[in-house]
Amino acid sequence: MTRPATPPPSPPFEVTRLLDTATVSVREVCCRGECRHRSGEECTNATHLVFPYRGVYLRHVGSAQTVADANHVLLFNADEDYQVSHPVAGGDANLVLQLAEPLLRELSPVSQIRNGGRAVFRHQALRIDARAQALVALMRHALRQGGIEPLEAEGLALTLASRSLGPRTAHVPGATRARQRLVDRVKVLLASDPGRRWTLADIAADTGGSPVYLTQAFRQVEEMPLYRYQLHLRLARALDLLKGDDDLSTLAQDLGFSSHSHFAAAFRQTYGRTPSAFRALTRRPAATG
Incomplete structure (x- = not known):
């Protein structure tokens, strides 16, 4: 009796090509996030800007680590080894942007680039603002x-x-480094459940710091209060979900807002338009030729 063939394991991530021109390459990369510990060494042959928009993971370069969440852009340098780990389940999704080398140099401030032949960033990640978050969502929806x-x-x-x-x-x-690692633990905690109404006591119990020390350390590292950071994570999640969600009241509740009006006001103050108006932008008809 012939045994049925065992299906091959599905790949740990899925890559979707969204744009390829002589200037810009855009990919959407979704990972199942099954590797809780550090992965094997990985490397890319070109410098990439990686914008996580769903989930959270850690990127390790040597002894340094970076929290990858929707408030940051990760800077992947060409020919630089790194590892990835997923401290919480659920996987992640990212918009990956690759620019032609001359454009990357032209756009990057001198303070961000190391001296040398190729464009190599000094830092592993940068925190982005609300407009950049909105651009990630608009470009991804439109290209898809x-x-x-x-x-x-x-x-x-x-x-x-x-x-x-x-x-x-x-x-x-x-x-x-000690404060940075403490703040990293807080960021992972917040990104693991953006809709939860956290209290300082909850966060302190999970991360091992006092409420006073946590607030001071977070503001020093991120130059913004804990609540504002969490709010931006919630709203970035809304940018991801709005296109397919018609029930804004339920979405607001799922994201931890006290009401639809609270959600709408925070969204408009942050992105300059209402959730309904932003959703209309993501649903514009496809171009026909």
């Missing part, structure tokens, strides 16, 4: 449904890169 011309997509990609790398909108965390 074919509702954007290549020229417009290239312009959006360059704007996103410029805004994410620019000194006025990007923030480099800075503090002692």
